[in-house]
Amino acid sequence: MATPVFEEFDPASDCDCPGCAHWRSVLPFSRAGRHPAARRAVIVAAAASAALGAGHVAPAFAAPQLPPGPGVSAGSEVVTPQGPRARLHGRSGPPIEPASEVKAPQTTRAEIITRAKKWVDAKVPYSMEAYWSDGYRQDCSGYVSMAWGLPGNEWTGTLGQFGERVSKEELQPGDILLFHNPQNPERGSHVVIFGGWKDYTHTSYLAYEQRPPRARRKDTPYAYWNQANRYVPYRYKGLKEDAAAGPDKPKPPAAAATPYPGAAYFGPGANNKYVTQLGQMLVARGAGPFYTLGPGPRWSDADRRATGAFQLAQGWRGADARGLPGPLTWELLASGEGKDIAAVEAPDPQVPSSHGVPGYPGRAVFRPGASNPYVTQLGEQLVKKGFDKYYTDDPGPDWDEEDRRNVEDFQRSQGWRGGAADGVPGPETWRRLFS
Template identity: 65%
Template structure:
């Protein structure tokens, strides 16, 4: 699969694809050639999540060719094979044989969200393990996934950061009934104080704030994902959430106070609206990863239509659409050159400044 380097997205511009391996026996010190698997071994949701956590703790490096000490291949489908306790390394094209399709409402910890890209099976597919909803709105969940540089667990918008219409929920056939394994809802964390936020802040509360903002629709403001170091992305995402509550002036300055924190930790208040405009009415730049070969999302359509409005529509034969194409790249390049940019600054792939000038 093409694995993301940040919340939401495939690798940033210039990132290499990380295809998955196919169906194979278990390998390594803990593995041995497996006989053909005819049924799904029984397991529990608790066991699935605990196994998934083991790789997170070990920070297993991503690889489509290497095998961890337990015998499982170190890519996304090998990770699910391990967590489910399968007797072989499966891939996104075969995992569905060991599961049944379910609905979003039926999701429980240990289930998966699977995108098998039939157009490019090994280079465009991905699968993650569902770890439980992060708030009552069911707009974000805890995802366990194997992705460069290593296994991770983080809050993720449902169903995923990209290809949002293509991920399908599945339940492992061998899992026992019940909700065992669900991650207990964390007690609301009291507001730590304003000193933990703002320029120079570096602490776990900044990370927690970012994760909550992503769950409430603020993911587009983060280019590399929430982290402990306070940045402009945190301020803008916080401000967008505050403005979503109808606040203005100093009440929407981008620095969290007790009320902002309370709404976030309790999952109350209004979410950040999709496509929420940033400073000056410019929509927030979603990130470079949405504009590259194979990208298929609403942002491609959005930028294409804006390019047409700006007079760069001659590059389109049939009109802008959601799939990134050479027409989009050439139109962006022409716009960049019109700004007087040359070389790498006019490569046809939009960055924050291209986006700002195009929509400003």
Template identity: 65%
Template structure:
């Protein structure tokens, strides 16, 4: 397996110093090592208990039997906080409870199989529910139940995200879904490994959150595992027993009405076989995207006067031609700033699908809406300007997988300013980890911390770097 184009970075609170990495690998799964700088975790709210600030190690000790993380990938897999430890051939020791009612044994009786219910839900709702457990860092337990009534193990996590009427287990979740192929996977689907020989300790299930790269070798997995619910880039289909994970789609799935507003969760289009009338989601567009909705977008843009931006196509692979054509259409509506960033949103899509709004003017550089923005052209257009910063092309140019001249321009300026130590070659047009770390070093030199120093250049980073 080749190293993925995109990389996922865990929160900074999971220490990645050599000492922590060493002890995470050598200590048994029932123990935990914490760097003094790791600090306290967020407040936990177990069902029926009071809120309190706890350290993850203390939580794990109080809960007793924990969900051991599955095995680590081969040495070429990207190391980092939260990567499971062990040998790739180990059984995934993810203890789980059996079928149970909500809120535990004292809750409502489990409904018999013949009355199986699949409440209607959407992809966006599934992912949002999963994110709530991840944000709350719900601790793993095969016997405890969270305040929403679901058991705090891997199958309870999926039961919660799918909004099932009770707590299922890996031996019963398949009854609530339809088996699909890898190519059909979309956010909200699951990857299920049920091992009949060792169903309680040798099985696992995760929620598919979307591909991290166009090669479909890594994806975002939402899962409940030790020490708590997490979101992490994961090799397909999993770190171990990859060939035994089976993808399923929830039977009660309904189409989302539109984008969730997060800009990261693709949603179900109106039809998988015909042109989508409902916006398929922001995740289907941008650097690295390769799907039929990019083709549909390009075809609609060409029909609205943006043919001059394409030298070939349109096709399924997102290119700068798609971005410039989309931006030209947005500017034609009189939109400015972030509203004309070249990435389609629900409103852009709705205007294209319905044939409403203003078409792209035939003459480059004119704006029929009468605004101050200019329509990009294939000729000698002026430097880009986003968020009022001249030359800044927008965040979309610096996403994982981006490949454009602005990445090269950024890298050369970082070197010029003395922040190029992470480059071993280049800089070049393909956005990589060296670019991100150099940008982060520059941001930290400005005194910024936390999210302000994430390694991705925003307008203020650009302004200071090129001032």
């Protein structure tokens, strides 16, 4: 029999096991934090035709790893262990009553989503034993307990008592999708916060969730990546509707009663009645100076800037204020809730276009610490061109390392090397990217 051939190979760098997630967070560029089971994975390719017959090859052996479930992208099947019911801050917090006796404090949808975003923005790490500064346990059920404003840390076995079941068609931002696994309740269950539908087909939605390695916001197929048929929609019992617009708040136009149509109706190239409705609602909230001709059905830079100004007025930052309306932005505008846009001066004209592409705004807008609409515009174009592998979230206005590395990838695809591929877009990078 021929001697087997051994070959060492580097395992994939996107393994989602807790160990690899930890090493990526503390040593993102280290090669020492590889999956221990795959560090010296060996493939045996023996030429054994004499023993097994012509055309037969000895089987290959590799480090065992469970494959993702059907229809699930690799890295989606992540175990989310959770702790039991607990008081705030753990043992040091005040005692809690039995779940059946706890009254659900009142809150609004906007408050639920705002609290959920805080953990995402703070990149709160996942843990079933640690407690964040607000007193809530850093696992999936602690995250929902925090967003709903519950007086203690619940778990998937009790969260349903604080809500009422609703149908898929009734889901709205602030509701949850709950999967409680009675066969393995502490390690086989999960819960996510529904952030709104991504389009009119209702096949995907924006999910806020706490899962390894940290809290995240991500477009998610309905009802979830795996075990989808076991997730149940719930609406918080203590939900109070946002107050109607008061006398000192302009009432939105009658057309604003239209439910959020989905993200597909907004953005470059959009031309529909919902863009007009959005503009009308924005003008009623103080965005008039952004429009020179008034709102219309064709999406323009004025719509993006006006939407971004309204989002900034709510205290949102980063990807939450990129100028594209999501379900919560639409809901606040339609209900007359939220903060109006502060008095603004008419914005500067857009940088003139040249060579059939948007005008290059200059390198200064892409320096460390920069935050502006051009960074969002660049990121969205990188996504369209397929150079987005380093983005962990939707592109936003804050220039960061993810933007730079994606730009570098694009530059290298043009055959550039060295200083010409430094990840900072110059005029020629901009022209080629948008051409």
